[in-house]
Amino acid sequence: MAEVHKDTIGNREDTLRFLDLVGLFSTQGMIALGKLANPATGKAEKNLDAARLFIDMLDMLERKTKGNLSPDEAKVLRSALTDLHLMFVEESKVPAEPEKKEEPKAEEKK
Numbered sequence: 001m002a003e004v005h006k007d008t009i010g011n012r013e014d015t016l017r018f019l020d021l022v023g024l025f026s027t028q029g030m031i032a033l034g035k036l037a038n039p040a041t042g043k044a045e046k047n048l049d050a051a052r053l054f055i056d057m058l059d060m061l062e063r064k065t066k067g068n069l070s071p072d073e074a075k076v077l078r079s080a081l082t083d084l085h086l087m088f089v090e091e092s093k094v095p096a097e098p099e100k101k102e103e104p105k106a107e108e109k110k
Helices: 012-032 048-065 071-093
Strands: none
Touching: 012 048, 012 071, 048 071
């Protein structure tokens, strides 16, 4: 985890908020990639479009904050992006699983 300290770029609270934001987008990206269970359903579900959105948000954040982050903040952001990009490529290669149709129960077949 990045060391939180007061620096010339911002204050401690800003650093904590920034790290929380990166963690939020990173976690949501992993949920969308099916790497973590969706807390609403309790199941791992893959949604590559949603994952792409969270990755793009972090990419944009990196571009817009370039030169304004502490070395630790930049490292955390770069690490999150690298991990998500690798997971996205990995999951993009896996064919989507067809939805399973539930067979009617024996009682319903009558």
